[in-house]
Amino acid sequence: MEYKVVVPPLGESVVEGTLVKWIKNEGDTIKVDDALVEVMTDKINVEIPSPYAGVMKKHLVKIDTIVEIGQELAIMEVEGDVTASKTFDTSSAKGDDKIPQEQTAPIPAEEFTEAAAHHREQGIHADEKSINDGFKAIKSSPVVRRLAREHFIDLRKVPGTGNDGRVSKEDVIKYIDARHTVDLVKPDFVFPDLELEEIIPVTGIRKVISEHMVASAFTIPHVTTFDECDMSRIKAWRKKYVDKIEKEHGVRITYMPFIAKAIIFAAKEFPWINATLEDNNLHVKKYFNIGIAVARDNSLIVPVIKHCEQKSLLQIAKDMREMADKANTDKLKIEEITGGTISITNAGGMGALGSTPIIAKPQVAILGVHKIVEKPVVRDGEIVIRPILNFGLSFDHRVVDGGYAVQFLRKMIEFLEEPDSWVLGVV
């Protein structure tokens, strides 16, 4: 086996030496501990002994050459195994993977959501260039820059109250707060899909179920599921903003636009709820034309708010107001009461705590909204009073299974119970 003769460590500060003498020439026979070569440093001359018996095969370095610690000087042919010197092998029990890794950017920018994209289109959110230009123009601290990045703010738009007009953290927070109300007039949610509907043939098991259901009921086999929603947060939000918005935009936002939005969000995960059943085909809609049942003197009419998915809360509220007015004055046009993809009926206004609404054919579902009542509920083991809304969702059991509808309703309620992420937009 080959053994490689290396320059041993020659002292704490020494990194190199000079090979001054070959004691064993090529071809020489070597016994254990025979001196092989002499290396000189400014501290000491060292004779390097051989750990093995064998033959000097080849010198790798000439006399008077400067050699580094750990450098190979010669190759010896030795008998048997060689325990390679590990002094210069810094590999350890766990390995050599201790290489410095570049750290990731410390600032977690807000996720670039669809809502954010839209805000940018509308000029509420600044683009990358404006944000950076703002940094250059305005004296700002690290926290201000972080907030500006996370909330897409051009600091030139923020009034600064610090020394020399510096924008402070407080200034930015005030600016973001003020912007929340501005956000409300803009649509905040758009489906990216271009096609407007998807046609799924009702075949196989679904067809069997359909025929079975038709046979067992008159036309639509209705099933209604109930679930309760804690409206505390929406209520708090309304309390805080409703007057301000009414003053600024002339419309009083009721709970209905929130419910409409929650349907849209929940239907993203449960799309069959927002659909029509026509000639054994289920038309799953990628847009939301929401029918709002309006009670008139002796009858009921369901005007449709078109493309709610493209509208802001404020716009939906405005449209609802307008449709109700039109309904009450008989001014609704035919296209304003057709083309619905899902409906909402509010029996709460008259005090109902529960109802099983009838589906507007060929739609698949209708949501019954009822009176919000203060109820004792258990939170974290404590009995507390919360405003509770009892929803009733009727669905067409031919195409929608119970579990699907129950999950949809729960999802919708979750959005209403945790509205911060979507109602308040960016915060």
Place this chain on the structure above:
Amino acid sequence: MKKTTFIEAITEALDEEMARDERVFLIGEDIGIYGGVFKATKGLLDKYGAARVIDSPISEVYIAGGSVGAAMVGLRPVPEIQFADFITPSMDQIIQQMAKLRYRSGGQWTCPMTMRVCCGADIGGGLYHSQTNEQWFFSQPGLIVVMPSTPYDAKGLLKSAIRGDDPVIYFEHKRLYRWIKEEIPEDDFTVPIGKAALRKEGSDVTLVAYGLMYHRSMEAALALEKDGISAEVIDMRTILPWDREMILESVKKTSKAVLVQESSKTGGVMAEISATIMEEVFDYLDAPVTRVCGLDVPAVPFAPPMEHYFLPNAEKISKAVKKIIEY
């Protein structure tokens, strides 16, 4: 409950730990017959005998190194360094033995000992009886460094130090000995090492200090309150390892920090705290991190006006706070 002074709390802790654990013994200059120059060990010689309350010769090297040895064979030494100013001869033993013994022996040998060091100015002590030099030990991993500011913490931290398995430098500020009194529980209690205390909540600025400077910072915070500035006050209590979480979380909340330290500014504890704030929570800062420290001169000068000029006080701290609030 009766009110206990800072120094009584220390005596009580020593007494109770010596009664609880016969491995605990004391060694130091003038601690036996005389009861200590500040009377921290008063009465203990009579109670526990000369084998456990040892009057040492003037040998700070040995007081430190001898304690390391006694700790190695299973005792719990509590040596006293009469004045922090005189700790310098012990440095070799503290740095090379006390701090490194566990490390250099791969954990075979340990050094559970608590070195009490009487420190601090504002007592008219002059150059050689006023120093606080915690920063020398703060930069030596392997040591625990604590500096309590209240009788409760003085007692609880001393007990934790004596009971723990690590070498502790326990700084006790002389100015606090008989000035600060409070009611403390009679039952056995400890204060955890490594945890700071949030003494006052606030939203506008974070004040960080320890020892006497905690009290000065609190005075400033209460004065600032009247000006409508809400200061959060953190008493570090343990200097090494310091409570990163509490300080960094507070600065994240307030976005501003004023760090107060009695010893000289350059290379002090607060330089490290400041650098860490910069490294870890830079994106939360709304003003430069500011330090209020002792002067960069060799030690605390003697003449009273000069001593007061050297030391941070509530007024100097308030001024620094206002400057960054207005920033």
Place this chain on the structure above:
Amino acid sequence: MPASKKKTVKSKTDQIGLPDETMLGLFSNLLKTRLLDERFRKLYRQGRFAGTYFSAVGQEATTVGPTYGLRDEDLIAPSHREIGASVTKGVPLDKIAGQIYARESSPDKGKSHPCHYGWKAKGVIAPSSTLAGQTVIGTGCAMGFQIQKRDNVVLAFFGEGATARGGWHEALNYAGIYKLPIVYICQNNLWAESVPASLAAAITDFSDRAKAYGFPGVTIDGNNVFTTHKTAVEAIDRARKGDGPTLIECKTYRWYGHSEIDPADYRTSQELEEWKSRDPIKFAEKTLMDLGLLTTAKLEALVEQFNQEIDEAIDAVDKDKYADPEEAYNDVYSEQFPVRRVDW
């Protein structure tokens, strides 16, 4: 302890007065120490371990003699040239070799230094490089034994150069006041790295320093293992009985440089050759042969046996890896205070 504190530098076999078994035991440990030491020197030259190496060849009798016969609980407070104390105290050879190689199996897991042998199970304190450092903490250990009323003793080793340090004096002063159970062993090898003993103190016999601290000091032939053993045993008995410390100065000589990178050209070759002629191993070997306790065949058998033990120990550590670099974070504090890790 004789009334006249100084013995002359001489030994005669008829004056030995030690059991055969003890004499053989002393010789075996001397021989094993020498073989191991010379092996480490070669391994260093071959680049088999990093750092440097402090050979104790020439002064083995100063460590082997006093250490022989100690109990496991008695402590050795070493410096950096006490390989003989570790061998004699019974530290496993693979632990000594592990320390040299700084591998994962080393007692310190590779943290300290090749010659900082420490092994608690056999009462060898892991040393620091600050000279006389272990004299101070070793004295503290003796103070601990006294407080605990244990009849254990401490042997503190240091060179003559270290006796110039302040801490050394504080420790001996304290040990004198409290009559601590400790024996101080000064290995006067005439050179503190490159500085001659004459520049370390204005006295010739370093045992004179004991006078100032109120306990006996003796100067003996450090190359006669029987003398070093007998003198130490007497001092150890005194210490155990509570009669206080003793300072034993062993006149000796190191054959090689301070470390393997020190050519030791500050000394004359005449001085070196003179001391080499008083080789402590050859002296003990001749004494035993003269007394008929050792034969050439027995000696060869011992050499073979020890070399085999050494081969096995070296082989074991040669095959061992360095510890995971993150081992650097361990043993800073107790488990209560884990060290904050750096995200490299």
